[in-house]
Amino acid sequence: MNEETLPPFEQAFGALRQFTRARRSASRPLEQCELCSAGLAQDHPHLVELTSRQILCACDACAMLFDGMEKSKYKRVSRRAQHLIDFEMTDGQWESLLIPINMAFFFRSSIEGRVIALYPSPAGAVESLLPLEAWNEIAEGNRPLSRLLPDVEALLVNRVGHAHGLAQAEYYIAPIDECYKLVGLIRTNWRGLSGGAAVWTEIGRFFLELRSKADPVGGEANA
Ligand SMILES: [Zn+2]
Ligand SMILES: [Zn+2]
Numbered sequence: 001m002n003e004e005t006l007p008p009f010e011q012a013f014g015a016l017r018q019f020t021r022a023r024r025s026a027s028r029p030l031e032q033c034e035l036c037s038a039g040l041a042q043d044h045p046h047l048v049e050l051t052s053r054q055i056l057c058a059c060d061a062c063a064m065l066f067d068g069m070e071k072s073k074y075k076r077v078s079r080r081a082q083h084l085i086d087f088e089m090t091d092g093q094w095e096s097l098l099i100p101i102n103m104a105f106f107f108r109s110s111i112e113g114r115v116i117a118l119y120p121s122p123a124g125a126v127e128s129l130l131p132l133e134a135w136n137e138i139a140e141g142n143r144p145l146s147r148l149l150p151d152v153e154a155l156l157v158n159r160v161g162h163a164h165g166l167a168q169a170e171y172y173i174a175p176i177d178e179c180y181k182l183v184g185l186i187r188t189n190w191r192g193l194s195g196g197a198a199v200w201t202e203i204g205r206f207f208l209e210l211r212s213k214a215d216p217v218g219g220e221a222n223a
Pocket of ligand 2: 056058
């Protein structure tokens with residue numbers, strides 16, 4: 001077998017390794033404001049750059065500049081997290097969203113004027129084609145989704161335990177930086193084909209922490 005006839009899997013794996021390497025060397029240290037280079041506390045605000053969807057670490061002063069500002073390049077990511085305890089989604093509705101794994105997040109992009117579906121993978125966040133009718137049906141049945149802030153908040157879905165009959169599906173309105181944090185920890189801890197034990201420990205810890213800081217919201221799924 002010569003190099004041109006590598007099976008598709010080998011090619012994909014090579015691309016994936018390249019991607020993680022490129023990402024690592026391009027990543028900057030997190031302790032500086034990415035706008036003004038001021039030193040940052042560990043618990044600092046984030047901004048989202050709307051066209052690239054890039055998350056930027058910011059100092060309080062820079063973050064405040066973009067607080068609620070209309071028509072700007074950046075938006076400040078809010079800290080609100082809500083656990084949607086009586087969210088309603090049938091297995092059929094989930095399947096109709098065409099997400100290949102049991103975890104994903106959905107947010108409205110103000111630039112693109114549509115809802116975007118992303119799911120974590122060993123290579124980072126992957127965008128999935130979102131059939132709008134399927135999304136609209138779920139949004140109509142779940143009133144909290146009408147309050148999702150564009151660009152900075154997402155519906156975060158975790159159906160991993162549910163798919164294995166171990167736990168209930170979990171639904172959150174989560175800050176978008178938290179969603180990318182989940183993507184990042186999956187990318188950096190994934191080993192081999194199935195991810196390995198470490199990545200599942202990290203995923204479990206992530207959702208435990210999110211649950212502990214989220215406000216439970218319920219009683220209005222169909223209101
Ligand atoms: Zn700054
Ligand atoms: Zn940061």
